[in-house]
Amino acid sequence: MPPFSFRRHAGWWAAVALLLSLVSLDAQAIPAYARQTGSACADCHAGAYGPGLTPYGMRFKLNGYTDTDGQGTKIPVAVQLTETHTAPATAPSSTSLTEGDLYLAGRLTENVGGYIKVEADHTGHNTYNTRLGNLDLRFVAKELKLGGKDLTLGVSVNNAPGFQDPIAALPNASFIAPGGVTGTLLNLGSPNSPTNRVIGATVYALYDKVWYAEAGTYRSLAAGTQDELGYNRNGDPGKLSDTGYFRFAYMKDMRRQFFSAGLVGLTTKRRLPHAAARDDIDDLGYDLTYQYLGNREHIIQASYVNIYERRDYGQRLPSPVLPGTLEPKRGSARDQTASLSYTFRQSYGVQLSHLKSTGSSSDARYPPFGNPDATSNLYTIFWTPFGRDDSWITKGNLKLAATWFRFTRFNGRGSNVFGAPPGVKGVDPGDFNAFSISASLAF
Structure with a gap:
């Protein structure tokens, strides 16, 4: 009986490794922001290192990363290094410096700020691939009034729909997403996801400190541009056109607690590959988030995200099961993520996530069984010794996670x-x- 072949299924292992890295590596607080505001990392992040944002951190993001302590200009640069030991169930273990990141992040003017991540990812054999990570550049008008209520207006130019979301519940902001052979466009773990391979602009508003609305559009980057930015052409999301994005949310900061409920939508026409027939794709989802902050000694956060995608395929594929027939013209996918985390003194924490990706059956698109459903779980424990007001380093950070x-x-x-x-x-x-097991150092 032939043994399990790691080489034969290397593509799936690479996808699993990517999903694992999204959770264990991309969750970061940026010391450049702490130096700019004079606040400790733990003021913005529930676990001092992220990615979960406190209401204070949400306001900082909504204000275009421009808030400052007024103590002069700070250099908007930070660096993160991550060392990881990975032990797959049936593949060789490895230990390496898995990622090095450069952040250009902070305030340019009173109304302009941003976030740019350039990352070097380990690709094996002591080689690294440098690419442009998340991008979010903002112009914001603050301290406005409408009907006697507070109003904030802003524009975000970004490359990952949902990354700019202030609640940080959507997949591109939480870095937690289901994996499998299908998935929605708003899921960074989906095959041919548009994450970091598009460019777009959205206009947003926060009214009366509780009502959030955002709308905008995106277009995919040319395959050659993606290659120049460090992305393999095999992950090209295709040619996107007539793309629209919206986000509505109710955000309630109750000082010791926080609650939000939101809707998100994305609609586009996609050709994958670029010469293929056009597919009409519509995503619609909702999310719920609750935080218990108390006096910051015990912090509990629970969130649930459910995104449904409707697909109208431009081409009907021949059925491999019933010769002479065509598969349905319409299909669907759904991504669901439920997460629960607990943090003690913003230093010690545990996070549990249940991830589920489902879709309509298709023998031609999802061989060999025609069923794309996948279910997974993530269990993380971490320690963040720095980044708090009472720690000896408040503007730098370290995270040890399993x-x-x-x-x-x-x-x-x-x-x-x-x-x-x-x-x-x-x-x-x-x-x-x-x-x-990973160790991430940010300074």
Whole structure:
């Protein structure tokens, strides 16, 4: 009986490694912001290192990253280095400097600020790929009044729909998303996701400190531009046109508690590849977030995100099961994420996430079973010794984390997910499990 082949399924392992890194590495507080505002990292982030934002951190983001302590100009630069040991269930373990990041982040003028991440990702054999990460440049008008109520107006130019969201609940802002063979456009873990491969602009407003609204548009970057920015052309999201994005949310800061409820939508026409027939795609989702902040000794956060995608395919594929027939013209996908985290004294924490990706059946698009459903869980414990007002380093940060990424279902099955024939050892969802220990230093 042939053994499990790591090489044969290297593509899936790479996808799993990416999802693991999204959770364990991209959750960062940026010391450049702490130096600019005079506040400790823990003032903006529930766990001192992120990614969860406190209401204070949400306001800083809404204000275009421009708030300052008024003590002169600060250099808007920060650096992050991450060392990781990864132990997959059935693949070789590895230890390496997995990522080095440069942040150009902070205030340019009273009304202009931003966030630019340039990252160097380890690709094996002591080689690194440098690419442009998240981008969010803002112009904001603050301290306005409308009907006697506070009003903030802003414009965001960004490259990942949802990254600019102040609540940080959407996948591109929380860095937590389901993985599988399908997924919505708003899910950074989906195949051919537009994350960081598009450019767009949105206009947003916060009224009476509780009502948030945002609308804008995006277009995909040319394949050659993506390549120049460090992205493999195999992940090209295709040619997007007539793209619209909206976000509405109710945000209630109750000092010791915070609650939000939001809606998000994305509609586009996509050609993948660029010469293919056009697919009409519409995403619509909702999210709920609750934070118990108390006196910051015990912080609890719970969130739930549910995004549904409707697809009208430009081309009907021949059915591999019923020769002479065509598969349905319409399809769908759904991504759901439920997360619960607890942080003690903004230093010690645990996070549990349940991730589920489902979609309509298609024998042609999702071989071998025609079922794209996938379910996974993330379990993370972490320690952040710095970044608080009472720590000896308040403008720098360190995060030590242990993460277990566990699949329970893949390709709609709990075993033999690639349909190995009798006598051949199959691949089970648990074969994609991985455990990692990481140390991230930001200064």
